[in-house]
Amino acid sequence: MANLGYMQLVRGCNQYCRFCSNPASGFMLDLPTATRQIDDFVRRGYFGVILTGGEPSLSPIVPEVASYAAERGLHVRMITNGSQLAKPGLAASYRDAGLRCFHVSIHSAEPELEDFLTGVKGSFALAMAALEQLGAVGATVNINTVINKYNADRLDETVMTLCERFEFLRHFVWNNLDPSMGRAETNRDTAPR
Structure with a gap:
């Protein structure tokens, strides 16, 4: 199994998922700290780094971080809601970085x-729109889904619908909801049976 380091670029997000367990704050990682973390991942022999948030695409340093990590030999990934990647050119910019x-x-x-x-x-x-942009630039794309009361009985439909529309999709990750913190604690209706 590959060692992957997680790097939280920001804590803010432009969505308000009913089940989010990651409380937003004003935290934003700076480039010097990010490069030190990348150097540490390389020293530890990590295979790659996953850029996370909040919504990591809200960080202005994504291209620099991705470029530095790739130059150091790390495989660079991002967990995103895709909202910013719907903008023409951003997916290509991130891929090029x-x-x-x-x-x-x-x-x-x-x-x-x-x-x-x-x-x-x-x-x-x-x-x-983000999936269309990512597919057009040949990026590897996986789908992350948080299992909740509202989608638990429809996961197969989600997979089939998305795979029919986006033939390049190959991997789906289903995450359990954490009802003990964040918005899931407040929105108890989201907890599956």
Whole structure:
């Protein structure tokens, strides 16, 4: 199994997922600290680094971090809600900087349900546009889904719908909801049976 280091670039996010267990704050990683962490991952013999958040694409240092990590020999990934990657050119920019794999968080292939779960109207459309942008630049794309009461009985439908539309998808990750913290603690309706 590959050793992967996690690097939280920001704690803020532009979505308000009903089940998020990662409380937002004003934290934003600076480039000198990021390069020190990357150097530490390399020293430890890590295979790669996963850029996380909040929403990591809100960080202005993504290209520099990805480039530095790739130059040091690390495989660079990002966990993202895709909202920023819907913008034309950003996926190509990140790929050119060294980002090779994107884990896009999509919790339902039903637009209304996705928007409800993320707390942002239009988030489904942005995620679909992000997948189109990522597919166009040949990026490796995985789907992350948090299992919750609203999607637990429809996970197979989400996989089938997304794979029919985006043939390059090969891997889905299902994450358990943590009901003990963050918004999941407040929105108890999200806990699966």
